[in-house]
Amino acid sequence: MGTPSDGNGKQRQREAYHAEDPASGPLTTDQGVDVDHTDDSLTVGERGPTLMEDFHFREKLTHFDHERIPERVVHARGAGAYGYFEPYESCAEFTRAAFLQDPSVRTPVFVRFSTVQGPRGSADTVRDVRGFATKFYTSEGNYDLVGNNFPVFFIQDGIKFPDFVHAVKPEPHNDIPTGASAHDTLWDFVSLQPETLHAIMWLMSDRAIPRSYRMMQGFGVHTFRFVNAEGRGTFVKFHWKPKLGAHSLVWDEAQECQGRDPDFNRRDLWLAIEAGEYPEWELGVQLVPEEDEFAFDFDLLDATKIIPEEQVPVRPIGRMVLDRNPENFFAETEQVAFHTANVVPGIDFTNDPLLQARNFSYLDTQLIRLGGPNFAQIPVNRPVAPVRTNHRDGYHQGAIHRGTNYFPNSLGGGCPAHVGAGGSAFTHYTERVDGATIRRRSPSFQDxxxxxxxxxxxxxxxxxxxxxxxxxxxxxxxxxxxxxxxxxxxxxxxxxxxxxxxxxxxxxxxxxxxxxxxxxxxxxxxxxxxLRGDGSIRTRQIAVLVADGVDAGQLGSVRETLAAEGAVVEALAATEEPVTGTDGQSYTVDRSLPTVASVLYDAVLLPGGPTGTPAVTGDPDAVRFVRSAYRHGKPIGALGSGVGILSALEPEGLRLSTEFHHMISDRGVVTDTAPGAAHTDFVRAFVAAIAAHRHWGRPPLRC
Known part of the structure; x- marks a missing residue:
């Protein structure tokens, strides 16, 4: 689990899976009885009543009626993937966690990304927090780093969590709006709870509408504690930084994406992994010695606060790569169960009052959602470390236990036995706690x-x-x-x-x-x-507008260069009929303009040929496409007569190439009217514009 493989390796994995999959054989009942026909129920005559003795019918309908399990109260809509994590070096200086010791050891992971407010049927691109939960299948047991794409939360104490969720969820009288925070109850709560304001600022920023899960930061939110082999504790905050950089949509296109492709982020993750473009994040930590706990003008235990990186730099300690999609959404992505209290030796909690509440709430939720206490036996939740407990029975018990089920015992040879002090067992960090039992928040939480x-x-x-x-x-x-x-x-x-x-x-x-x-x-x-990432344009979606008579030389040279840089280039035209280039060759059209929109792409290329002619500049779909890309700050490249469509839109004050100039790059719009194949300067400038993602401050269009 969790090792990268090439395309042929993926094919072999699939073939091996299906060779072992019982579904590849004849259809049977749950009891293994072969079934010859399930298109019609058993009846008395051809038009008579259905007979309840039709056990095939009853079994099929019973399963269907019980297919659904309760969806998550929050984070219901998600996408997941498998991969691996590997540390850069041993972290023994500050933690004894085994998976953070040896750079040669890869720890399998499963990651689930999600929105928060909306149900499973809502859209991906709503304005919302995104969940970023990682399950590490370590040699010492499962460790769950349950985070978000914001480093702060809306409340300080978990006792307010039901209030916050009730407020942000749809209005109770009409269950509206779906997947949105723009309604009375949320803002009533915010206006009366100023502790929400920091997270609300993040929610109102473009961080709340990420371009892709692959281009999204992740944070552990809380202050946790590392513990090393000597028992010394160090406060720690976790950061996931995407290799591709952090990029976002803008609100107007996020709303259009909800109609054009409500699965925009989920599809993006799936297709990238299928194409072998494995997303990667760097894990970084902010480390604070225990003696510096009170060295800040905020409380380290306050989940509505960050430690500014200028005060405590983020130290990179490893990387995570996602390289395999799930085989079955329900069995894996839907049934995966995360819990903030799933920690391993070397990682422990602090007295963060929100974290303490999550440690109770997550387990309580999984017991209801997954039907009982044995959900850890579901394959996606099952540790790779051996499991030996005295737990027994209950719903969905899959293990066949033998011997005794209590401790201490002599009849079972004393097994399973405690590891004992000084072994590999998890031991809670030792700290002295004194104080009266009160219901009052610390003054250090009040800013x-x-x-x-x-x-x-x-x-x-x-x-x-x-x-x-x-x-x-x-x-x-x-x-x-x-x-x-x-x-x-x-x-x-x-x-x-x-x-x-x-x-x-x-x-x-x-x-x-x-x-x-x-x-x-x-x-x-x-x-x-x-947060521009490594400067590459890998996996960026580039739309090329083409028509009969397209300049084949220009189209070919730019397309080859963009593909070599790792971009995904798609040719768009009025219909999906192939177009004929100036070289007489036929070129495939990937999609027709009426079926797509510029919000689904990262950049637009207008090659020479008919693109700038009245026939194309008058095409409402083409004009809409280019105007929208321009307004959203996306890179636009235009060659030869392709500059005509931009000229027709009359961008006031923007410099475009003319017959007296060659290449000009102005605020992410790169144009070149020089004849012949695209020049190196144009290609280089267009690639740089794509890598920058967005270009603001453009003058408005007159048309």
Whole structure:
């Protein structure tokens, strides 16, 4: 499990699987009795009543009636994949966890990505937190790193979790909206709970609409504790950093994706792995010595806070690669069970009050969802380490136990026995805890505005614009004006100009001048501009608009270069009939323009030939495609007469190549009217524009 393989290896895996799969033989009942015919029920005569003695009918319908299990209360819609993790070097200095010791040892993993608010039938590209949960099948047992794509959460104490989830879920009277946070109850809760504001700033940013699961950061959220062989503890926060960089959609195209392809992110992950483009993340940690627990102006145990990377740098300790798709969605992705309390020797908890609640809630949830306590025997949940317990019986018990089922015992030879002190067993970190039993939060948890302000001030100009637009959209969907106004008043404690811009957009009074949180520094690591990845364009989806008469030389040279860089290039035309190039050759069309949209692609190429002629510039599908890509800041390359379609849209103030110029690159629009095959400078500039992902500050189009 979890080792990469080439295409032929994948084929051999599939053939071996199907050779062992009973479904490849004749159809049988659950009891192994061959079945000859299941298209018709057993009846009295051809038009008579159905007979209940038809046990094939009863068995088939009974199974169908019970196929569904309760979906997850949160994180219901997800996608998963198998892979492996390998450390860069031994981490024995700060943890005894076996899977973090030997760079030559690969630990199998299963990862599940998900949205949070919506049900299984909702869309992928909603504005929401994304789950990023990793199950490590270590030699010492399963370790679950259950995280999100935000490093902070909305509440500080788990006792508020039911309130938050009830508020963000659809309105109770009409079960609307699906998969969205733009409604009254969520914002009523936010306006009354200022501890939510930091996570809300992340939710209103483009982090909440990732381009791909493969281009998304992950975080452990909580402060955990590493423990080394000497018993010394070190506080730790976990970070997953994608090799391809962190990239997002913009809100307008995210909404269109929901209609064009509601499975946009799930399909992207599946197809990339099937194509051998295995996604990769680097695991990093922020380490804080225990003696520095109180060295910050926030509480390390507060899940609504980050440790700025400028204060504690992220130390890379290993990498994870996902290289295999599940064979069956229900059996694996749907039945996988994560639990924050699944830890191994060398990793332990802290007194984070939200983490403590999750340690109870996750197990409690799985007992209901998966039908009993034996869900760890489901293959996707089963450890690779030996399991020897005195647990017995219950729903779905698959093991045949022998011997005694208690400890201590003599009849069973004393087995299974305790490892004993000093062995490989998990032992809780030893710390002294004193205090009265109280129901009161520490004063160190009371600053709810400083880090929300830090996030705002760390954003680039275009990111701040998107955050303002997101607040306007969300609060614009809130019917209760008092909730709108109260939320804006809370935003004024974060930043006055942010609050004023939102207020003007949602029709409530601008808040009076109030002391906003003071920000002493910014954290560039919070901005998407600092997360460009390795600079490659691997797996980027490039749309090429073609028609009969396309300049074959230009098309061929650019397409070959983009493919060599790892991009996925698709030819689009008015229909899916092949087009004829200037060389007389026939070229395959991958998709027709009416069936796609630019929101499904990362960049657009307009080769020379008929692209810039009135016949194409007047095609509403082609115009819509290019206009949308331009407006969303996507890279656009145009060659020869292909520049004509851009000229026809009249981008005011944008420099385009003319007959007097060769290549020009201006804000991600790369044009070259020079005749012949694409020049090296054009290709290099277009690849660089694609690697940058988005280009903001473009002038508007007149047409």
């Amino acid at each position: 709810h505005y400083s880090q929300a302000a830090l996030f705002w001030h760390s954003m680039s100009g275009w990111e701040q614009q998107h955050i303002v637009a997101a607040f306007r959209f969300e609060l614009g969907k809130v019917d209760a004006r008092a909730v709108r106004a109260r939320t804006v008043e809370q935003l004024a404690r974060v930043n006055g100009e942010l609050a004023a811009q939102v207020a003007r957009g949602v029709g409530v009074p601008e808040p009076s001048a109030e002391q906003a949180a003071q920000v002493k520094q910014v954290s560039p690591a919070l901005s998407l501009q600092s």
